[in-house]
Amino acid sequence: MDKSYARKRFSQNFLNDQNILNKISNVVDLSNKNILEIGPGKGSLTKHLLAKAKQVIAFEIDHNLFEYLKSEFTNSNFNLINKDFLKEDLSAYRDFYIISNIPYHISTEIVFKIFENYQNFPEVVLLVQKEFGKRLCAKVSTKDYSKLAPSTSLFYEATYCFDVDAKSFWPQPKVTSCVVHLKRKDKKYDVDYQDFLNFIKTSFSMRRKTFWNNIKQIYHFDFNYFQLICNEMEINKNIRPENLSLDQLLVFYKKLKNKSINN
Incomplete structure (x- = not known):
C-alpha cells in the first residue's frame, strides 16, 4: 500500500511512534485478554496488541485498508471485520478490552456505543483528541465538564494517561492527542x-x-x-x-x- 494513503473522510491519521505504541499497549495488562480494536488503519497498534493478547478482533470500515491488513496479518489470533463498528451488534463480544486509536470526527458516537454495551467491556483505552479526552475525564463545575463526563462516570472511572504530540502521526493532525483509560465501575445504579x-x-x-x-x-x-x-x-x-x-x-x-x- 502507498505510504501516503490516508482518507480524510474516515479521519485517518496513522500512529507511527513506537514509543507511544508501546505505552498504549502497556496501559492494561493484555496477557490472555480478548481485544477489540476500532479502525486499525495500517496495523501499527494491531501488531503490538497481537504480540500480547489472546486474540484481537478489529473493525475496519475502509475496504482498501481491510484488504491491506488481511494480507499483512495472517496471525491465527486475529479476526478482521470489514464493517462499521457503529452499526454492529456488539452483544457477542463479552469480556473484551477495547484498545483503539479512534477516528476523531466520530469519537462521541463511538464512546456512547461503548457505554450502551458497557457490560461487555471491562476496560477501554482510547487515543483521542486532547480536548475530547479532557471532557471525558472532567470534574464538575470546570470548563471541560459536559454531557461526556457524567455519562462516562455512570459506567467507568476515567483516567487521563498522557499526551500524544501531532508528530507521532502521519499525516500530522492539527491538534494534540491524548490517551485515556476507562475502567468499568463495580457500582450499579438503580436506573434505566x-x-x-x-x-x-x-x-x-x-x-x-x-x-x-x-x-x-x-x-x-x-x-x-x-x-x-x-x-x-x-x-x-x-x-x-x-x-x-x-x-x-x-x-x-x-x-x-x-x-x-x-x-
Missing part, C-alpha cells in the same frame, strides 16, 4: 441506563441555558415542582447543567421521572 443517558444528553443540550430550560422539554409540568426539588437539595433553581454532579443528576432524574409517571 439508556433512559438516564438520554436525560443527561437533554440536560446539556443547550449549554447557555439553565438546567430547567433544557429538561422542561421532556417534563411537562410547572416550574414549582422543579423548584421544590431544588429547595430540598439546596440547589439554586437557575443552576446550569455543568454545575451538577452525576449523583445530583440522578436525584433529579428519579424525582422528575416519578412525578411524570404519577401525574
Whole structure:
C-alpha cells in the first residue's frame, strides 16, 4: 500500500511512534485478554496488541485498508471485520478490552456505543483528541465538564494517561492527542441506563441555558415542582447543567421521572 494513503473522510491519521505504541499497549495488562480494536488503519497498534493478547478482533470500515491488513496479518489470533463498528451488534463480544486509536470526527458516537454495551467491556483505552479526552475525564463545575463526563462516570472511572504530540502521526493532525483509560465501575445504579443517558444528553443540550430550560422539554409540568426539588437539595433553581454532579443528576432524574409517571 502507498505510504501516503490516508482518507480524510474516515479521519485517518496513522500512529507511527513506537514509543507511544508501546505505552498504549502497556496501559492494561493484555496477557490472555480478548481485544477489540476500532479502525486499525495500517496495523501499527494491531501488531503490538497481537504480540500480547489472546486474540484481537478489529473493525475496519475502509475496504482498501481491510484488504491491506488481511494480507499483512495472517496471525491465527486475529479476526478482521470489514464493517462499521457503529452499526454492529456488539452483544457477542463479552469480556473484551477495547484498545483503539479512534477516528476523531466520530469519537462521541463511538464512546456512547461503548457505554450502551458497557457490560461487555471491562476496560477501554482510547487515543483521542486532547480536548475530547479532557471532557471525558472532567470534574464538575470546570470548563471541560459536559454531557461526556457524567455519562462516562455512570459506567467507568476515567483516567487521563498522557499526551500524544501531532508528530507521532502521519499525516500530522492539527491538534494534540491524548490517551485515556476507562475502567468499568463495580457500582450499579438503580436506573434505566439508556433512559438516564438520554436525560443527561437533554440536560446539556443547550449549554447557555439553565438546567430547567433544557429538561422542561421532556417534563411537562410547572416550574414549582422543579423548584421544590431544588429547595430540598439546596440547589439554586437557575443552576446550569455543568454545575451538577452525576449523583445530583440522578436525584433529579428519579424525582422528575416519578412525578411524570404519577401525574
